Amino acid sequence: MSVIATEELTKRYPRVTALDQLTVDVPEGVTGLVGANGAGKSTLIKILLGLSPATEGKARVLGLDVATEGATIRERVGYMPEHDCLPPDVSATEFVMHMARMSGLPSTAARERTADTLRHVGLYEERYRPIGGYSTGMKQRVKLAQALVHDPRLVLLDEPTNGLDPVGRDEMLDLIRRIHTDFGISVFVTSHLLGELERTCDHVVVVDGGKLLRAQATKEFTRTTGVFTVEVDTNADGSDGTDDAQTALVGAGLPVERDGRLLHVSVADETGYDTIRDTIDGLGVGLVRLQQRRHRIAEVFLGEQSQAPQTEKETADA
Structure with missing residues (x-):
């Protein structure tokens, strides 16, 4: 009702x-x-x-x-x-x-x-x-x-x-x-x-x-997307392992966007999850997070605004 x-x-x-x-x-x-x-x-x-x-x-x-x-x-x-x-x-x-x-x-x-x-x-x-x-x-x-x-x-x-x-x-x-x-x-x-x-x-x-x-x-x-967020631990020598993880994932053919210590990895299908996991495991660095991203309302809202038709005034101003 x-x-x-x-x-x-x-x-x-x-x-x-x-x-x-x-x-x-x-x-x-x-x-x-x-x-x-x-x-x-x-x-x-x-x-x-x-x-x-x-x-x-x-x-x-x-x-x-x-x-x-x-x-x-x-x-x-x-x-x-x-x-x-x-x-x-x-x-x-x-x-x-x-x-x-x-x-x-x-x-x-x-x-x-x-x-x-x-x-x-x-x-x-x-x-x-x-x-x-x-x-x-x-x-x-x-x-x-x-x-x-x-x-x-x-x-x-x-x-x-x-x-x-x-x-x-x-x-x-x-x-x-x-x-x-x-x-x-x-x-x-x-x-x-x-x-x-x-x-x-x-x-x-x-x-x-x-x-x-x-x-x-x-x-x-907030439906799930085809993007996984990856966060890794530091290397054994204390250095940041994110650089190595990013290089390895790109080498595995996966598109990667970096946000500080977080790597956002796009996958085409379910096998992408296994590729990410196996790639990180092969580096010998600890995996802190492997989480599928969800859309945020802000992203949808901004997308709707950008697609909205212009008013006559907006068209004239442009």
Whole structure:
């Protein structure tokens, strides 16, 4: 079942088209929407929530029409906005409980759900502190908590890792993944960082300039290639064995590209694996890694951009 479905969805402003005939189905699970800043991600979120009308086309969320059933959609989904919107003078408990009550939960249920949700996002020990004293990472967790507190079927997360350091980003991505694995809630998350979605999402939707470039399962994006990554140990005399390995592999008729201590070796068929292994074994140097490469989403995304037809303006400029 699709949790989100759009059909030729278009949003035009006086000087720009934010979405251009976007047709996509988003299945249950964790789906990432990726695109550069200005690609139309936040505009799509606002339309899906019924907060901004589309110029043309249709969209449904959980089977509900965004044009006529926006209020019902907002009751059944959670939303984590990109911008900082938290009141500084109240505690996380007060704010999340207020949002739970706004979603229709009775007082006792709202209190219990608030405690459970803040524990889940890692803020239970800090729940009574004023939000104004929180770090950026803690504020992001409060925003995530208020999106989850009413137990929605779907959450929309707009750039949830913005402003986080690498450790905070990893922790947030782990939380996002657990929303679905632990609670069965589907997630639609936007990001301009391709690597985040590659490691977190089951499906990825790629947009550029409001147009759909591709929508696929992540495993289809990151399919295996005919390239093996080879890393070897140092020689017995302590010298780097990579030079010798590269020379031997080229001598065996295999195309090799070097990246520091890594050798990327292209093979035509399954026998190439045996050739690499036997060649390295013949050198008497330790084999640290022999791993088949997978496409990265960034490679596919850049490839799609390079193949996209030029606009009239781009053609004129060229």
